[in-house]
Amino acid sequence: MALAELRELLGPTGLLTPDDDLSRYEQEWRGRYRSQALAVARPGSTRELSGLVKICGAHGVAMVPQGGNTGLVGGAVARGERRELIVSLERMRSIRRLDIDSASITVEAGCTLEHAAAAAREAGLRLPLALASGGSATIGGVLATNAGGNETIRFGNARAMVLGLEAVFADGRVWSGLSSLRKDNSGYNLAQLLAGSEGTLAIIAAATLALKPLPQQREVAWLAVASPAAALAVLRRARAALGETLTAFELMPALAMEFVLTHLDDARCPVDPEVGWHVLLDCESNVRGAWLREALLQALEAAMRAGEVSDAAIAENRQQAEGFWRLRESISDAQAVGGVSLKHDLSVPTAAIPKFISSTLGLLETLVPGVRPCVFGHVGDGNLHFNLTQPRSMSAEGFRALEPKINETVFAQVVQVGGSIAAEHGIGLLRREWLEALGDPVRVEMMRRIKQALDPRDVFNPGKVLPRDPGGSG
Numbered sequence: 001m002a003l004a005e006l007r008e009l010l011g012p013t014g015l016l017t018p019d020d021d022l023s024r025y026e027q028e029w030r031g032r033y034r035s036q037a038l039a040v041a042r043p044g045s046t047r048e049l050s051g052l053v054k055i056c057g058a059h060g061v062a063m064v065p066q067g068g069n070t071g072l073v074g075g076a077v078a079r080g081e082r083r084e085l086i087v088s089l090e091r092m093r094s095i096r097r098l099d100i101d102s103a104s105i106t107v108e109a110g111c112t113l114e115h116a117a118a119a120a121r122e123a124g125l126r127l128p129l130a131l132a133s134g135g136s137a138t139i140g141g142v143l144a145t146n147a148g149g150n151e152t153i154r155f156g157n158a159r160a161m162v163l164g165l166e167a168v169f170a171d172g173r174v175w176s177g178l179s180s181l182r183k184d185n186s187g188y189n190l191a192q193l194l195a196g197s198e199g200t201l202a203i204i205a206a207a208t209l210a211l212k213p214l215p216q217q218r219e220v221a222w223l224a225v226a227s228p229a230a231a232l233a234v235l236r237r238a239r240a241a242l243g244e245t246l247t248a249f250e251l252m253p254a255l256a257m258e259f260v261l262t263h264l265d266d267a268r269c270p271v272d273p274e275v276g277w278h279v280l281l282d283c284e285s286n287v288r289g290a291w292l293r294e295a296l297l298q299a300l301e302a303a304m305r306a307g308e309v310s311d312a313a314i315a316e317n318r319q320q321a322e323g324f325w326r327l328r329e330s331i332s333d334a335q336a337v338g339g340v341s342l343k344h345d346l347s348v349p350t351a352a353i354p355k356f357i358s359s360t361l362g363l364l365e366t367l368v369p370g371v372r373p374c375v376f377g378h379v380g381d382g383n384l385h386f387n388l389t390q391p392r393s394m395s396a397e398g399f400r401a402l403e404p405k406i407n408e409t410v411f412a413q414v415v416q417v418g419g420s421i422a423a424e425h426g427i428g429l430l431r432r433e434w435l436e437a438l439g440d441p442v443r444v445e446m447m448r449r450i451k452q453a454l455d456p457r458d459v460f461n462p463g464k465v466l467p468r469d470p471g472g473s474g
């Protein structure tokens with residue numbers, strides 16, 4: 001019996017069964033999926049992880065890798081009734097090595113993003129990935145979802161930081177690929193294949209990540225702009241003036257500020273909250289000096305003269321900068337004050353953003369009169385959180401019932417402009433049918449072949465990412 005063998009391998013603290021409280025592992029963050037796991041395995045080392053994968057393989061038990069369980073597409077939930085084993089990496093959280101000369105850190109998969117970033121900071125280096133979920137999200141989860149953060153415009157997604165991995169494949173064998181080499185063209189790049197694979201190809205046990213210098217100078221500005229097109233004009237200007245110091249460029253509508261100011265008692269918007277759109281701009285340099293502020297001021301003055309920016313505030317200190325970011329980070333939670341929201345994590349080519357927003361909202365207004373769009377996001381990467389709040393005159397149930405039709409409309413527009421239906425959160429369970437329906441058929445077929453080659457018995461996260469296999473268990 002698999003559970004008895006697992007208990008012997010992992011010891012009493014390494015295996016939790018339904019007699020224990022499993023709710024923390026079974027409860028998905030947004031409460032969208034109900035999960036009932038066979039048990040929760042908590043290996044304490046790569047050796048134990050490998051052993052448990054072998055036991056599960058021998059007994060035909062499917063495994064669901066889980067990190068901080070903060071994913072937003074149902075990738076870390078068990079399906080069926082007490083059929084699948086959740087493999088939590090939470091006990092594998094040590095920092096194995098910090099190498100200043102190669103500017104890299106090697107951590108176990110269950111180490112939180114925040115913990116890894118703090119260790120890098122202590123050594124005078126920076127792990128350049130910032131997520132609001134960073135206190136719980138783990139390095140394994142962040143890599144498996146190829147998370148992107150506020151700083152993607154400058155540093156790229158999680159995969160841009162991966163130098164090497166240690167991972168356990170479906171037959172239980174361990175790949176020891178913890179290299180800190182910046183150059184290694186000796187064949188296929190397995191680490192990059194596993195980044196973004198959402199636990200369907202292997203279980204990541206540890207990772208070596210590239211670090212950057214810590215910033216010495218930072219300027220954060222809040223701008224009022226009339227439209228997404230004006231925001232893009234400012235983005236072009238900021239890129240030219242600030243170069244690679246431009247670290248974040250976030251677009252938010254007035255409705256987002258209305259929600260946030262209702263939600264947070266003590267918050268204040270740096271400009272008139274009712275202006276059409278808001279931009280949060282962050283630039284950082286590791287070269288100290290007043291030149292960064294000078295460059296920012298000149299760019300903003302030129303943008304105001306050109307009529308692209310109607311008002312602007314620059315944070316005078318760190319506390320104010322954090323206050324600006326708090327407004328931005330609160331939008332997702334604050335949307336609840338408006339009722340039900342239907343959320344889409346999209347990306348479209350940056351130049352297409354203004355037209356995409358106006359044409360899609362035009363179609364949605366016809367479909368759902370009175371719908372309240374709260375479209376915001378990392379506009380510098382073309383990543384929009386295309387969120388729609390229920391009309392004041394419509395019931396929550398009535399609005400939810402329109403979700404399939406709304407999704408169809410939004411995703412058709414995304415495909416039309418050459419965008420992606422899953423920008424940073426992944427496919428998981430939530431978007432797998434859409435991947436099948438709208439993804440390039442050759443690409444989906446090649447993905448299936450890769451899955452078949454690495455996990456022929458479908459023991460890792462079955463049914464996630466790839467739509468139901470015509471001949472399989474889905």
Ligand SMILES: Cc1cc2nc3c(=O)[nH]c(=O)nc-3n(C[C@H](O)[C@H](O)[C@H](O)COP(=O)(O)OP(=O)(O)OC[C@H]3O[C@@H](n4cnc5c(N)ncnc54)[C@H](O)[C@@H]3O)c2cc1C
Pocket residue numbers: 029064065066067068069070071072074075076089109130131132133136137138139140141142143144145146147148149150198199200202203204205424425428461464
């Ligand atoms: C408040 C909040 C803010 C967020 N902000 C962002 C954001 O800005 N950008 C962004 O991209 N995402 C964001 N997310 C989504 C989420 O935080 C990220 O997806 C994060 O990367 C998930 O990490 P995790 O450890 O919680 O993974 P989990 O939720 O536990 O798992 C996510 C997926 O990865 C797989 N997985 C987990 N660990 C491993 C492993 N060791 N080996 C193989 N597969 C594994 C799981 O099977 C699952 O498919 C946010 C979520 C929340 C709740």
